[in-house]
Amino acid sequence: MRRIAVTVNGTEYEADVEPRELLVYFLREHLGLTGTTVGCDTTTCGACTVLLDGKSVKACTVLAVQADSREVTTIEELAKDGEFHPLQRAFHEHHALQCGYCTPGMIMAALSLIEENGELSEADIRVGLEGNICRCTGYHNIVKAIQAAAQEMRSPAPV
């Protein structure tokens, strides 16, 4: 067992974990943050995408001990005071989800894509999402939702 201290969604947690424990199971099974899902076990599908120190990572390929002294942000952190994050609202309004299983990872990947880049063309978004698989939507509406959210996130807040 190794003792780690991880800040998750703004709260610091200390825990003893097995060195082999994956970050995604630490989040799901130790902290009960089941919003982050597991799809493929091989870093391919991206369902488990979270932010580690603000950058997107696939939590099925990060060990919990690697998150020691770092900050993790998960899907549960996005909505504030009962209000959707612009990405969540855009996914809802553009019907960018069906079964919803890939959605948390898709939204977290999109968040990092928007925050780490300037203007995003449709092609940029498609390439940027290459590591996140959705089997339901054919991506058409996901791309539209991300375009809409990116625009909203970049424009100044309404007075």
Next chain:
Amino acid sequence: MTEVTEAPAAAQRYVGGGVLRKEDPQLVTGHARYVDNISLPGMLWVGIIRSPFAHARINSVELSRAREMPGVITAFSGEDLAGEWAAGLPCAWPIANRSFPDPTTEDPRAPDHWPVTKDKARHAGDPVAVVVAESRALAADAVEAVDVDYDPLDPVLDLEDALKPDAPLVHGDFEDNRCYTWGLAAGDVDRVFSEAPVVVRERYLHPRIIPNAIEPRGIVVQPVAPQAEFTMWSATQIPHIVRTTMALTCGIPETKLRVIAPDVGGGFGSKLQVYGEEAICLALARKLGVPVKWVEERSENYLATHHGRGQIQDVEIAATEEGELRGVRVKILVDMGAYLMIITPGTPLLGAWLYAGLYDADAYSVEFTGVFTNKTPTDAVRGAGRPESTYAIERVMDALARRVGKDPAEIRRLNFMPPFDEPRQVASGLEFDSGNYEAALDKALELAGYDELRREQVQRRDRNDTKQLGIGLSTYIEMCGNAPSQVLAAVKYGAGGWESASLTCHPTGKITVVTGTSPHGQGHVTTWSQIAADELGVPIEDVEVVHGDTAVSALGMDTYGSRSAAVGGTALYLAAQKIKEKARTLAAHELEVAEDDVEFRDGKFQVRGAPERAKTIPDLAFSSWTAHNLPEGMEPGLEATYVFDPPNFTFPFGAHVCAVEVDTETGETTIRKYVAVDDVGNVINPMIVEGQVHGGVAFGIAEALYEEAVYDEQANLLTSSMHSYRIPSAAELPPFVTDRTVTPSTTNPLGVKGVGETGTIGAPPAVVNAVIDALQPLGVTHIDKPVTPERVWRAIQDAKGGAR
């Protein structure tokens, strides 16, 4: 084209509008309830030891090393668990040999299929033993510590080799590897073919595809009363069918088993199944008296969750010199895999009546031979039988067009059945509900800019461009809305095809809908709310839809085969009519007028000519609940159940156009434009319908260009993870252009047909036809799916006569 309407105001306020989904808030915020999110006090984890060999005798299973590991509770072999099963795993649709039209010829071959095998492993991934441990990780460790002694046997891999006299046998109880041969014929097939001036013969391969719902399967079983009563949560499309069949397999009274499908992360047919792991978890919870949980790893999913397709089709069509279709004759080998799952043998037959597509033919013959192999069992995967039939007819119509020198659009127009809005019988014996095929094609060609694309194609050909343009068409028909129970009886399916819905109007005016359908992404909660709100004249927010729990909905046939709106939605509509019938009587009583003087208008029961005198459903729900003043003999309460058994299938159709650029130097295909014009009848929620088309088309494009289960000569699955099995991402897929024509179905009062599978059925031939069209100047006339760069490159080299 989607119009988002949050608060529509007309009399029919919700149906037809793009109401946003009620399902979304929990899904976008990470508060979904998937099976893997469930954790119960004292819960143990199940791990499954699976055969690494496709075909092997099991000499011994040594469990002691695993049992002694810290944190491991116990372990069992197939032999140890044999006493747990009252019956084997079910096949609800066994097909008798030569069974149509004479069903009595020979007994169906349905081999024993136990949740954990005892004597032999028959595919890589076949369960051989189980372990139970205190955590997910300890269970995985214990799986590694079980020693199984195998004698590997020669595997049965190839469908044609499997039928040779010297082939090894998958099941020693039968004299060969044939599961069945089933046929259907109409008209004078031999004469039509012998007299036809043009006969086109082609062979099409359908590799196995792996469905890959992003949520893996998962099961939790909680003993409610020790060893006697159980609740099972399963990531399934079919909680009702799982309950009935698991009761039989595990010998538990059906009333002592509750099955819940909570939020389910996609299915695509793969969760339309009754799996051995469900039986294993039930048996272990019964044996140990504590909750147990099993969640599939993706590598297990590739081996142990059923696959789809797996066919070799020999397709022949007879035609006139002008290209008028006269006859269709098809012989098909179908890969069953190692065992018969719930509808393994019947799955290809779901396309059996559709091999003439939406064209007229005088003579029709199809013959299917199911073949056992040492591979993962096959079963229904999105489209199930209809992608195969559509691919056959739509590819061969292009071959016919080439033969007679016509444009693919022209050959289709020449052969379409004329428009009809009354049921029409076709060569295979089906009655299509309604159709207007040319309208869909016209619209699709216009949206695609067909003539302009053809002009550009000529230019590229003229200048020997290394990027050639190809345009592919697919005008498809499918049958869904499964299914009339009488028809299921005729094809020896072991259950009915009805669906149920219950409506309860609560005293506060709120409405509960209980449906027997079991959605896993399709948005039934929203769509069913739209239907109920409109029919009962209440705000959509006041409707709650409950599904996927056998304790709440006793009657259900679940979700698959694009059936839910056409059968379950109709059941709901008809339950609402029953409510209104009773409510009208009560309203007349309260308004002190004759029933005939009361009409339901603008969501209210109004006195004819005096609309200010009115009662709403919430008013009447309250008064029927207090029961203070009911008409003589009326039961208190306002609730109704309707079980709808459809009189016929529904027949969605459409026209898809795909334009591709093919790099003749690298073989790479890029989709430039994809147009889907679908006719799914009336539309309840255009936004959801469009989403289903997008996803279906993506699935079909994937089948055409990327996905294929590849085995080595020992029947090991080489494409055994998402790394090696290529599921397209956003980067590979194009945006889609979608539109509709609307020909209401005559099968149900909603006029709906079904949309879950249309894209997957329509897309593959459109894409493959486009690639072949691009390469026509190079002399390429055939490439097998998936049309990978390597296959394209080789086809070009072959056509050039060059060495490989």
